[in-house]
Amino acid sequence: MKRLIIIIILLIPVFGIWLARGQDLQFFRESRRFHMAPRQHDRIPYYSLRDVSRIFALPRQERSENELLLRGPRGSVTFFKDKAEIRVNGEAVPLSQPVWRRRGDDWYVTLDFFDKALPRIVGVYVNRKSATTFELLPLPAAVEVKVQISLFPDHTRVMLEPSQPVDFQVREVGVAVEIVAANRRMHVAVPSSMPKQGFLGSLVFDSSGNGMLRAEKGPAFQRRREQTLDDPFRKIIDFYGPPAMPATPPPLPAPGTAQVPVLPPVPASPGISSPSFQPQKFVRRPNQNVVVLDSGHGGSDLGAHLSTELLEKDLTVRLARQIKTEIEASSPYKVVITRELDTAMGILQRTAIANSYHAEIFVSLHFGGSYDPSMRGAFVYFYSETGREGKQEEKSSADEATPAPADLKPWVSAQLSLIPRSQALAARLQAKLNQVFGTPDTQVGSNQFLVLQGCLSPAVILEAGYLTNFEDAMFLADATNVKKVAHAIALGILDFLRMK
Numbered sequence: 001m002k003r004l005i006i007i008i009i010l011l012i013p014v015f016g017i018w019l020a021r022g023q024d025l026q027f028f029r030e031s032r033r034f035h036m037a038p039r040q041h042d043r044i045p046y047y048s049l050r051d052v053s054r055i056f057a058l059p060r061q062e063r064s065e066n067e068l069l070l071r072g073p074r075g076s077v078t079f080f081k082d083k084a085e086i087r088v089n090g091e092a093v094p095l096s097q098p099v100w101r102r103r104g105d106d107w108y109v110t111l112d113f114f115d116k117a118l119p120r121i122v123g124v125y126v127n128r129k130s131a132t133t134f135e136l137l138p139l140p141a142a143v144e145v146k147v148q149i150s151l152f153p154d155h156t157r158v159m160l161e162p163s164q165p166v167d168f169q170v171r172e173v174g175v176a177v178e179i180v181a182a183n184r185r186m187h188v189a190v191p192s193s194m195p196k197q198g199f200l201g202s203l204v205f206d207s208s209g210n211g212m213l214r215a216e217k218g219p220a221f222q223r224r225r226e227q228t229l230d231d232p233f234r235k236i237i238d239f240y241g242p243p244a245m246p247a248t249p250p251p252l253p254a255p256g257t258a259q260v261p262v263l264p265p266v267p268a269s270p271g272i273s274s275p276s277f278q279p280q281k282f283v284r285r286p287n288q289n290v291v292v293l294d295s296g297h298g299g300s301d302l303g304a305h306l307s308t309e310l311l312e313k314d315l316t317v318r319l320a321r322q323i324k325t326e327i328e329a330s331s332p333y334k335v336v337i338t339r340e341l342d343t344a345m346g347i348l349q350r351t352a353i354a355n356s357y358h359a360e361i362f363v364s365l366h367f368g369g370s371y372d373p374s375m376r377g378a379f380v381y382f383y384s385e386t387g388r389e390g391k392q393e394e395k396s397s398a399d400e401a402t403p404a405p406a407d408l409k410p411w412v413s414a415q416l417s418l419i420p421r422s423q424a425l426a427a428r429l430q431a432k433l434n435q436v437f438g439t440p441d442t443q444v445g446s447n448q449f450l451v452l453q454g455c456l457s458p459a460v461i462l463e464a465g466y467l468t469n470f471e472d473a474m475f476l477a478d479a480t481n482v483k484k485v486a487h488a489i490a491l492g493i494l495d496f497l498r499m500k
């Protein structure tokens with residue numbers, strides 16, 4: 001009898017609340033749905049945490065007038081009265097609206113709580129069907145996503161490499177591009193220091209719900225371009241700015257070579273010691289009297305063009321050969337061209353060739369492409385650390401352990417001490433090219449270009465005219481004019497080499 005009374009007393013509150021709230025709270029185990037009516041506060045719908053704790057059978061503990069803790073099978077969440085921040089498993093999670101609590105009444109939260117916190121403490125995903133109807137879904141499988149950012153003269157590339165192929169969904173929402181994985185929870189490791197060049201702003205991973213990567217457009221952003229690659233599966237999102245727009249994206253570093261460049265077979269040249277190449281670190285041996293010219297693009301990467309008659313990838317080789325002829329005819333310097341065949345070549349491979357030959361200088365040859373057909377003339381760029389946010393290279397423990405020769409440099413900081421000399425080279429080339437193109441006011445530019453970053457010699461990228469500009473394209477279609485451009489570049493290079 002006594003036991004029965006206790007059971008009845010225990011059941012009263014449960015059924016009492018359930019019945020008293022009537023239509024407000026219903027849970028249908030079969031369909032895994034529940035109805036929960038919100039309460040309006042400041043015209044915003046708020047949901048009762050008492051209802052939530054009943055549906056999910058979460059023990060709740062009011063720690064004080066200002067603090068409430070809900071414990072779930074996978075963790076706990078703490079609410080603070082009037083604060084728009086909760087703690088999920090000890091981690092601060094912002095909510096869109098403060099937690100609301102009236103004296104003696106329940107605690108209330110806004111809808112985003114169901115996305116941002118509930119799945120992490122109950123292990124199910126709550127899908128909202130309407131303002132009052134919710135559906136419980138099992139949490140989808142998780143996928144780890146590696147992010148790599150690289151800079152190109154006209155775009156910033158975000159490369160996502162998931163631990164297994166996933167269907168990435170990319171949508172533009174106002175100033176941001178949002179990336180989610182269909183039917184997957186995403187864990188994304190965003191690089192801690194992010195290079196910037198104005199096309200891509202911040203890159204932030206939001207772990208609420210199934211996880212979302214949010215890329216904010218930079219001030220110079222114009223458009224984006226996406227592609228999916230296999231082996232390994234990668235999703236690439238390019239953020240383009242205004243100045244140059246190649247018809248096809250530049251080649252990707254081959255899989256696995258992104259950090260450790262691989263030296264391509266280099267033809268043996270008389271009088272030049274065989275190239276020695278160590279991934280990440282280089283010893284520079286000067287006075288080899290070699291100039292390395294990089295013929296941009298190649299293979300399926302056509303580069304910029306106005307018509308199929310005049311492709312950037314062909315013109316860069318033509319220009320490189322012409323400059324080589326000029327320099328070798330009038331100086332003791334030997335010229336090595338990174339690519340003479342119509343094949344794709346990774347960005348870092350190009351720099352690696354320059355370093356392996358201990359080049360005196362490195363010039364990456366390009367022609368511009370732009371949406372703006374009036375954009376014309378030559379532009380020369382040198383490397384700068386723009387957007388590194390003052391973070392200097394961190395020494396790895398390996399660096400500390402083995403005393404390195406004074407001239408052994410990590411790849412990422414190779415170009416740093418050479419910036420003033422690269423700038424001087426850029427200025428010299430810009431001046432010479434301005435004479436050819438009749439553009440007296442054009443100044444050199446700088447940015448964190450990947451192809452220049454690891455270079456152990458003064459290094460520049462140049463765009464010798466715009467193939468998307470009718471005037472420039474007509475000019476460059478004439479072989480004698482390409483010779484003029486080559487002559488100007490050869491003079492600029494030799495001037496610089498004499499001056500040093």
Ligand SMILES: [Zn+2]
Pocket residue numbers: 246296297303304312365366367368
């Ligand atoms: Zn190019």
